[in-house]
Amino acid sequence: xxxxxxxxxxxxxxxxxxxxxxxxxxxxxxxxxxxxxxxxxxxxxxxxxxxxxxxxxxxxxxxxxxxxxxxxxxxxxxxxxxxxxxxxxxxxxxxxxxxxxxxxxxxxxxxxxxxxxxxxxxxxxxxxxxxxxxxxxxxxxxxxxxxxxxxxxxxxxxxxxxxxxxxxxxxxxxxxxxxxxxxx
Numbered sequence: 001x002x003x004x005x006x007x008x009x010x011x012x013x014x015x016x017x018x019x020x021x022x023x024x025x026x027x028x029x030x031x032x033x034x035x036x037x038x039x040x041x042x043x044x045x046x047x048x049x050x051x052x053x054x055x056x057x058x059x060x061x062x063x064x065x066x067x068x069x070x071x072x073x074x075x076x077x078x079x080x081x082x083x084x085x086x087x088x089x090x091x092x093x094x095x096x097x098x099x100x101x102x103x104x105x106x107x108x109x110x111x112x113x114x115x116x117x118x119x120x121x122x123x124x125x126x127x128x129x130x131x132x133x134x135x136x137x138x139x140x141x142x143x144x145x146x147x148x149x150x151x152x153x154x155x156x157x158x159x160x161x162x163x164x165x166x167x168x169x170x171x172x173x174x175x176x177x178x179x180x181x182x183x184x
Contacts, residue, residue: 007144012036012051017074019048019081023146030155031098032138033110035117038095039078039126040145041087047145048082050074054109075120092126095150097141099133110134 007026012018014034018027027049029036040047052074082092099114114133121128130150132139138155 012049014051014053015074017048017050017078017081019046019078019085020145021046021085023144025145027143027145028141030138030140032100032102033098033108033113035096035098035110035113035133036141036143037075037078037117037121038097038141038143038145038150039082039092040148041082041091042093042148043091044086044088045146046082046085046087047143047148048078049141049143049145050078052113054113072116072120075117079124079126089125093129093148094121094126095130095143095148096121096128097132097139097150097152100135100138102136102138 008022008024010018010020010025010027012027012029020027021044023045027038029049029051031051034051034053036049036051038047038049079089079092083089096114096117099110099117101108101110111134114131117133118128118131129148132152135154137157140153140155142151144150
């Protein structure tokens with residue numbers, strides 16, 4: 001039995017994903033209009049989480065740091081990461097969180113994110129065994145990828161606005177290392 005306080009916390013930020021097989025790891029994230037998909041293979045004992053800002057389309061070209069903002073890219077990375085660690089596609093199960101409408105005057109990108117995640121998983125044949133999407137407030141999510149247990153905490157209005165501000169910052173790709181050589 002794992003004691004919650006003993007768990008090693010790994011925080012996932014926008015544009016990231018993480019796959020683990022350590023039963024003492026809990027993955028965490030904070031969501032406003034963003035969505036986190038939590039997937040696991042209960043037999044292989046491996047699971048993971050992603051955190052994306054926009055749905056994205058498989059047909060639209062994405063390069064560099066831009067790609068990490070899109071669900072289509074992060075969903076593929078998460079699934080492939082699970083498969084590399086021994087998961088089988090036919091045993092995967094999912095939980096989906098986020099997609100709040102955090103600013104009343106803006107288009108509802110959160111709803112689009114949640115709908116995208118659900119449709120993507122349906123198209124991939126991955127059953128969604130739990131979800132909490134929509135609403136007007138953000139949420140903090142904790143996910144134990146080996147057991148599949150998940151817990152969320154609603155954020156207050158002020159906490160949600162802080163999360164929205166972080167989500168609206170552009171994701172900047174790391175600068176490539178300068179490997180150029182200048183000859184004289």
